[in-house]
Amino acid sequence: MLVVVDAAKIDALRETLGPDAPSVMFADMAEVGANPARIIPAWRAFVDAHPKRGLRGIGEPIWAARSSAEMVECQRHEALLNVAFADTAGFSLLCPYDVDALDPAVIEVAHHNHPVVVSDGAGRASLAYHDVDVVEAPFAAPLPDAPDHAHALAFERDSLAAVRALVGSRARAAGLSAERADDLVLAVNELATNSVTHGGGQGVVRVWSEPAAMICEVSDGGGVIEPLAGRERPAGASIGGHGLWLCNQVCDLVQIRAYPEGGVIRLHMYR
Numbered sequence: 001m002l003v004v005v006d007a008a009k010i011d012a013l014r015e016t017l018g019p020d021a022p023s024v025m026f027a028d029m030a031e032v033g034a035n036p037a038r039i040i041p042a043w044r045a046f047v048d049a050h051p052k053r054g055l056r057g058i059g060e061p062i063w064a065a066r067s068s069a070e071m072v073e074c075q076r077h078e079a080l081l082n083v084a085f086a087d088t089a090g091f092s093l094l095c096p097y098d099v100d101a102l103d104p105a106v107i108e109v110a111h112h113n114h115p116v117v118v119s120d121g122a123g124r125a126s127l128a129y130h131d132v133d134v135v136e137a138p139f140a141a142p143l144p145d146a147p148d149h150a151h152a153l154a155f156e157r158d159s160l161a162a163v164r165a166l167v168g169s170r171a172r173a174a175g176l177s178a179e180r181a182d183d184l185v186l187a188v189n190e191l192a193t194n195s196v197t198h199g200g201g202q203g204v205v206r207v208w209s210e211p212a213a214m215i216c217e218v219s220d221g222g223g224v225i226e227p228l229a230g231r232e233r234p235a236g237a238s239i240g241g242h243g244l245w246l247c248n249q250v251c252d253l254v255q256i257r258a259y260p261e262g263g264v265i266r267l268h269m270y271r
Helices: 007-023 036-049 068-084 104-113 157-173 178-198 242-250
Strands: 002-005 025-028 055-059 091-094 116-119 122-125 151-156 202-210 213-220 253-259 262-270
Touching (some): 002 007, 007 025, 036 055, 036 068, 068 104, 151 157, 151 178, 157 202, 178 202, 178 213, 178 242, 178 262, 242 253
Parallel strands (some): 002 025, 002 055
Antiparallel strands (some): 116 122, 202 213, 213 262, 253 262
């Protein structure tokens, strides 16, 4: 069993379990799920490390202090769990929700994302559950518009250097450390290169600062339709698939959208 919750709950569980505590593995969700897209890879590593065994997990990625952007991505993560482990036998995962602290709308979405709901110790099928076919459709939840003060730059293959220069200069102006600024430049360059290669040969990058974060957005005429893109570790010798994985490893939040007019990927790097 692996339990991924916050540090205070881990301490309380260990105390309650007493001598049985060593038989349970624990991980701090504040670290594992700081970027919600990193949680499925953590569960995948747990499953792969214990083949042919009955596995149980408890994961709580959603709590009241999450930002609105993080909350949407956490909800997307929970929906995608049903895709990622649809064919994994012997793995049962419980997702606790604090119904007193969370907005009722968040609880409503939980009923969409979980096939079984347990309340007061009794489990029942969720009549509002969105099955895997719905979840696998391209994700088109709206994003807030970029602000008017965002720096926008249209690019194609010959102007990728200008994209890197823009992101680097704005990241330094926003106060990011040199290492985090370099990580953001690397991530945006991966996305822009993908736009040139697979997104119609061109795109637009927008860069702006918010009080808590530096944000970069890359849009193009393509769109990510693979639901687990960026959440599955690419095979070492594979060609392609590394860009979104890299973005999720170095950025604090990655929002992937596929609209009829094209795709948008928004990267958040917290100060």
